[in-house]
Amino acid sequence: MANWTHHRASINGIEMHYVTEGEGPLVVLLHGFPHTWFSWRHQIGALAEAGYRVVAPDLRGMGQTEVPGRLEDYRVDHVVADVLGLLDHLGEQRAVFSGLDFGQFIAYDIAIEHPERVRGLIGMQNPFYAAYDRLPSEIERERGREHFNHMSYYLDDPMTAAQDMDAHPREILTKIYHVLSGDGDFMQVWQSPPGVTYRQALPVPPPLPWSWLTEWELETYVSEYARSGFSGGVNWYLAGDMNWEYRRDRGDSITRVPFYFLCSAGDVDLLNWHGDDPIEALKEHHADVRAVRTVDGGGHLLAMENPEAVNKVLLEFLDDLG
Incomplete structure (x- = not known):
């Protein structure tokens, strides 16, 4: 317990x-x-x-x-x-x-x-x-013109990104957790073209439970993000440029x-x-x-x-x- x-x-x-x-x-x-x-x-x-x-x-x-x-x-x-x-x-x-x-x-x-x-x-x-070596948004948007890039996706249309995640919390969380795990392959995300949503770019994961995540553990995250929404987390990405400048100017x-x-x-x-x-x-x-x-x-x-x-x-x- x-x-x-x-x-x-x-x-x-x-x-x-x-x-x-x-x-x-x-x-x-x-x-x-x-x-x-x-x-x-x-x-x-x-x-x-x-x-x-x-x-x-x-x-x-x-x-x-x-x-x-x-x-x-x-x-x-x-x-x-x-x-x-x-x-x-x-x-x-x-x-x-x-x-x-x-x-x-x-x-x-x-x-x-x-x-x-x-x-x-x-x-x-x-x-x-x-x-x-320069503003993160510039580099990530350059990558996003070649293939799907979740960072440029957040930067280019943050409201749509947050709304899509808010509407499908279980799907997006399951997909993100699996693709970032040792059993996933994040490179598959980069094979998607620009213009799709993060949810569409992420590969479909195997059904739960996994060796390290049970259905009730996932539900803990789903219930929290279904209540709070994803806009706060997206804002951490959107603040990337100001934080890069802050850290640079700190010396x-x-x-x-x-x-x-x-x-x-x-x-x-x-x-x-x-x-x-x-x-x-x-x-x-x-x-x-x-x-x-x-x-x-x-x-x-x-x-x-x-x-x-x-x-x-x-x-x-x-x-x-x-």
Whole structure:
């Protein structure tokens, strides 16, 4: 039985939902899109049992946390303030942060801007910010003229994108989760022509249950996104240019706290958005790389697909931090 405790609090001007379990040094787990805190369901209890206080929030615009309407509300500084406000609300000065996708990038932002609040960083799948040498929208739209590209799809017609996803939450979530898993092939999406919807470009997955996702687990996500809609998550993509400029103008984009990295060899994100040799490039983005582990089995959704291996490595990293 899970021992999760659900909370709601007014933090940084929005209503935030978060889940906690355990007592001890704080570990904060930050999800991506289209996810919620529930993507850490296999890690929360395991880390709590090992003696940690684990917190998994719903990030702004997703899950049960408020969905701000303005695009600028999804700028880096606002989301960083959400997470630091959560630490203050919890009465905690420092934490170990880990995440996936957008959540991982925010963990990096916190480490760069507020290293005094970070006891350690555990990167998962996303080793550093995606490698763009100019506005992300320009690059992604160029790719979108050659074949379907979900990023340019969101940029070109965000209202239609969100409405199509809102109308078919179960279908879009099932398709996205499978194509990002180790059993899927994201390259099939790029074989579709420009002009189709993301839902149409995604291959049809096998019926549930899968080895790592049951029907009731999927239903947890479906019920959340059927209520909140997908516009908040799409706004994270639409804020890409302003966040790229924000990070560029910040000047320093190197973390200087203890850094650990965990990945699966076949992750589509790791292979396609971080240069030719992202593992070798880690030291260019993180000044204090302590350890790197590659886990066999699983794709981008590694924490759900191969939780036993992930939990083992996470605990090794946390133990190394002392």
